[in-house]
Each structure stands twice: as structure tokens, then as C-alpha cells.
Amino acid sequence: MEITDEQPVLSVAAAHKTYGTFTAVDSVSFAVRRGECFGLLGPNGAGKTTTIRMIYGFSPATGGTIQVFGQDIRTGFRRIRARLGVCQQGNTLDPDLSVLENLLVFASYFGIKRREAEVRAAELLAFFALEAKKRFQYDELSGGMARRLMLARAIINRPDLLILDEPTTGLDPQSRNTLWDRLLDLKRQGMTILLTTHAMEEAERFCDRLCIIDHGRVAAEGVPAALVAARAGCYALEVESPEEAMAEHLHEAGIRFDRSGRRLIVYGDDKAALIALRERFCAEAGFIRAATLEDVFLRLTGRELRE
Amino acid sequence: MITDARFSWLFLAVWRRNLRVYRRIWVINFLPPMLEPLFYLLAFGLGFSGLISEVVWHGRAMSYTDFFAPSMLAATVMWQAFLETSYSSFVRMFYQKTYDSLLATPLTVDEIIVAEIVWGATRAVIAAAAMLAVVAALGYAPSWQALAVLPIAFLGGLTFGAMGMAFTSVTSSIDMFNIPVFLVITPMFLFSGTFFPLTGLPAWAAGLASTLPLYHLAELTRSACLGLLGPASLGSAAVLAAFAAVFIPLSLVGMRRRLVK
Ligand SMILES: Nc1ncnc2c1ncn2[C@@H]1O[C@H](COP(=O)(O)OP(=O)(O)OP(=O)(O)O)[C@@H](O)[C@H]1O
Ligand SMILES: [Mg+2]
Numbered sequence: 222m223e224i225t226d227e228q229p230v231l232s233v234a235a236a237h238k239t240y241g242t243f244t245a246v247d248s249v250s251f252a253v254r255r256g257e258c259f260g261l262l263g264p265n266g267a268g269k270t271t272t273i274r275m276i277y278g279f280s281p282a283t284g285g286t287i288q289v290f291g292q293d294i295r296t297g298f299r300r301i302r303a304r305l306g307v308c309q310q311g312n313t314l315d316p317d318l319s320v321l322e323n324l325l326v327f328a329s330y331f332g333i334k335r336r337e338a339e340v341r342a343a344e345l346l347a348f349f350a351l352e353a354k355k356r357f358q359y360d361e362l363s364g365g366m367a368r369r370l371m372l373a374r375a376i377i378n379r380p381d382l383l384i385l386d387e388p389t390t391g392l393d394p395q396s397r398n399t400l401w402d403r404l405l406d407l408k409r410q411g412m413t414i415l416l417t418t419h420a421m422e423e424a425e426r427f428c429d430r431l432c433i434i435d436h437g438r439v440a441a442e443g444v445p446a447a448l449v450a451a452r453a454g455c456y457a458l459e460v461e462s463p464e465e466a467m468a469e470h471l472h473e474a475g476i477r478f479d480r481s482g483r484r485l486i487v488y489g490d491d492k493a494a495l496i497a498l499r500e501r502f503c504a505e506a507g508f509i510r511a512a513t514l515e516d517v518f519l520r521l522t523g524r525e526l527r528e
Numbered sequence: 529m530i531t532d533a534r535f536s537w538l539f540l541a542v543w544r545r546n547l548r549v550y551r552r553i554w555v556i557n558f559l560p561p562m563l564e565p566l567f568y569l570l571a572f573g574l575g576f577s578g579l580i581s582e583v584v585w586h587g588r589a590m591s592y593t594d595f596f597a598p599s600m601l602a603a604t605v606m607w608q609a610f611l612e613t614s615y616s617s618f619v620r621m622f623y624q625k626t627y628d629s630l631l632a633t634p635l636t637v638d639e640i641i642v643a644e645i646v647w648g649a650t651r652a653v654i655a656a657a658a659m660l661a662v663v664a665a666l667g668y669a670p671s672w673q674a675l676a677v678l679p680i681a682f683l684g685g686l687t688f689g690a691m692g693m694a695f696t697s698v699t700s701s702i703d704m705f706n707i708p709v710f711l712v713i714t715p716m717f718l719f720s721g722t723f724f725p726l727t728g729l730p731a732w733a734a735g736l737a738s739t740l741p742l743y744h745l746a747e748l749t750r751s752a753c754l755g756l757l758g759p760a761s762l763g764s765a766a767v768l769a770a771f772a773a774v775f776i777p778l779s780l781v782g783m784r785r786r787l788v789k
Binding site: 240274277278279280281293295296297298299300302303305307309311312313314315316317318322326327329330331332375378 | 529530532533536541542544624628630631632633634788789
């Protein structure tokens, strides 16, 4: 089946997954278009990994329909996976093999011929700055190198859709930035990307569109900037331990605000109004900043720790 | 809508992966099957010859070492294949998450599991070949039929590899492999007409032992080494094939249940 421009690369329609009596994913729908980067955000246990596993056919969905490249994953799993790159959450590199062998052997699982695999592996080692490490054993790699190798391995088959489950979790700022730079390069080359992350700032910068899921349901979907504007506003006033009178006032005036522990966060598009609030209630303890995706995330999914 | 096949030749890629890892430590892999017969034959040849002058196998009298040398080939095939698809496969599946990464490629669960079993059989063939070289050099495999030990080792390797994989599919921790090793594999190792002919056992025990796959494997390796392959050998081969035909599907069903979450 040929893919037309309008047809999404990936479409998830009312996907549903239960484990026994527990519902991990409860009717999630979204679509990813060609060439875009789509983010899947949500707190721990929201169902992101489960959704991704249903997409590449690791876990069969209990209900709903998932189509990749216009094919149903239930019937076309082999054809689909031949064109997918998957970077799983957690390290699944082959510890019995060297860095270079990890790439060559993985290529063989896609039926890529030895000579071609060597060419691609050399390119990828250069692209991910792993050339000097190619004879290294797996346990000689740092966390950042291992993650770059995971990513290199995921694109050895030149996928049409790259799926990344928390690609930057647990990395130091340098490694994280290197990884995002590489992902940006891939995106510029036209790669379609679906990723999950807990790094809100990076998601805001990197994703063309995203959806926030919570308890296995889509809580919001859209362009990051539009989501922030619609759900939070342009600015946020953060106040440490304000007087009760402030909350009462906000409540009466119908102004959007959240509590987070002892902190109070007031949202608004009108900076002057927020400044006036600060003057009135908390000249010392308050500061005004731009609202972010993190505000939207916390507004939608609650500010308490999840079990 | 055409559904993608659950099995293809792509399974050989997983087999080649295992071969690649095996070759890296080939010295360690080769030494035991070559040294073991030396040690055993030396010990039994020197120590036993005074105690047991002859053994009788299917009406033929032979020295104890002539009887025992082919048994070692059978036992090695069993241990190599069973340990590979039990402990080693479990480590790859459970600790190294290798199967998880394989399931993000076009490979299917069936291909991965068949590749592991066939690899276990391959390992058994390699060990049997190394051991046969020593056994033959010492004069315990005087017939050209001894070369049939290699395909026999492959068949036996499939049988015991499939049994190991079937256990792996229902094993929750690596220590649990002690159960099949001590309740199934070790008794089989001792009582399958390997260390002494079944005629030495009471009738009921001999009857029981003759249903064991290792008994048939040892019959085959002994017949091959002594140049006595015949119609009865086909029966033994059929028994091994029947065990494989039961345990391969069992391990596929068990592994599908385990890996597809
Ligand atoms: N194999 C399984 N059996 C039973 N429950 C499962 C299984 N896999 C996941 N779950 C449950 O499904 C829910 C969603 O898990 P999932 O891994 O999809 O979350 P996530 O959004 O990826 O979280 P995180 O950000 O922590 O990675 C969790 O409550 C988890 O315990
Ligand atoms: Mg996850």
C-alpha cells in the first residue's frame, strides 16, 4: 500500500490494553504525520511504554486499531517492523558483543547483507561519535555512550518511523544535549519520530505536537505552544507560602491557579495583572516567569507524587 | 488482508549471533569435550579393568572402555544442548533482555526460540565432533560409521535442546533449573545404559530406562562407533524425533505465553 501525504505514518485509534483486571491503556487515540516529531508525555505508570509496545507489536492490544504505514500491526507486523526503529526504555544492548558487533548483528536481524551493514555501521559510529569505542565491550561503555549506541542500533535499518522510549533519561546534561542534537539532525533529514520523555523543556522545544496521557487516557493533545497558551497562559506567578487571603481572592475573581505543596502558582496572559497581584499580596515572596509545558503537565496530571 | 508468516529463514540470523559469541571463547568451549574422554577413559581403563573384565551389549562381549566411550558422546550431546537452552537461554531472555530487543526487529518469538534450540543442537554437534576426534584417536571408534555421530548428535541436540527450552518457558528463577537437572537429566545420565548395559537392571527398571531419550541416543552413538548401525537404529532415531516433536511445540507455546505480554 502506498502512503499518500495525507495518510498518517502511524494512527492509533481507541487502543486499549488490560493486564488481568488492570487497565493500563484505556482508549488512547492519536496520529503521527510524516516528518513530524510527536511526543507522548505522562507521569510514571501513565501507559506510555505500554502504548509504544502495542505500536510495534510487542504487546497485542486488547482493543482498538493500530495502523503503521497504513498496515494493521496484527497482520503486517513483520513488514511494519522491517521499517521501524525502536529504542526501548532501558538498555537492551547485547552484552556478549562489542560495540561494532552490536550494530552488525542487529542489522542481520533485518536481513541486511554483511557488506551493507558494515558501511552503515561505520556511518553510524561516526555520526554518534563512537568510532574510537567500536571494539569496546558493552560493560566498558558509559551510560551516555550506551544510549547513543542504542539509538545508532535503532536506525541501522534506515527506518521510516523512529520510536524512542525515554531516550535521555538518566543522562548528564552533556550527553543529553549531544543526543538531542543527533535527534534534531535526524529530524532535519526527514525522519518521523515518536518519543516519550519526562524532560518537559526538551519536549516543548523538540516536538511539533504532543499528547499528555494520564491513567491510560489522553488528557490533552496539540502543538506545545498552543497547549501552554490554552491551558496555562503566557505567564505564571509563583508564590512561596502566601496568606490565605490570596487564595480566597483568586477564587472569588475566578483566576486560574494551582497549589503545589506550600507554593501557589497563578496563571495569566496579562503580565500587569500578575504584577498587581504580587504587589498586593506578596511583594517579597513572589516571582513572575513565562508559563511552560511543565505547568500544563502538572495542571493536567496533578501535583502529587504518583505511586 | 495477508498476515505475515510466523516463521522464516530469518531465524538463522539469531543462530549466527550465538555462533559468533561461541567462537570468541572457542578454546574454553573446545577443551572440556576433548579432555573429558581422556580423563574418563584413563580412569576407567586403569581403575576398572581389574574389576570388570567384559561387558555384554546386545549379545556382544566387549571391554568396559569400548562400551563406555560412545556413552560419553551421548551424554555430552545431552548436557551441551540442555544447558544451552536452559541456563544460557534464560540468561539471555531474563537478565540480558536480548529477546526484548529481538522483538523490535522483524523476528518473531517462534523464530527466536527455534534458533535457540537449533543452536543448542549445533553446540552439541561441535562438542561431539571434538570428542569423537579424541575417542577415535584412542581407537574406540573403529568404524567409518562413527561419522554418523554428527547427524545423530544434531538430532539428539534438538531433543534435549527442546526439553531445556520447554523448562525455560515455565521457569521463574535461574535456581529452578536445579529441579530438572537433578530430577531428570542426572538420573537419565546414570541410568540410560550409559555406565552399564540395561541387562544389569531388574526388568521393570530396564523397561523404564529404555523409554528415556538418552538411552536411544547412547544406542545410536554406540552402534555408530562400532559400525553396527541397522534397522533398530531407525527405531531409536524415531524415538528421539518423537521427543523433539513434542517438546519443540511445547516450548513454542510456553514461550509465546511468556514473552507476549
Ligand atoms: N506486563 C505487565 N503486567 C502487568 N502490568 C503491567 C505490565 N506492564 C505494565 N504494566 C502496568 O501498566 C501501567 C502502565 O505502565 P507503562 O510501563 O506503560 O507506564 P509508563 O507510562 O511507560 O511509565 P514510566 O514513565 O514509569 O516508564 C503500570 O501501572 C504498570 O504497572
Ligand atoms: Mg515507560
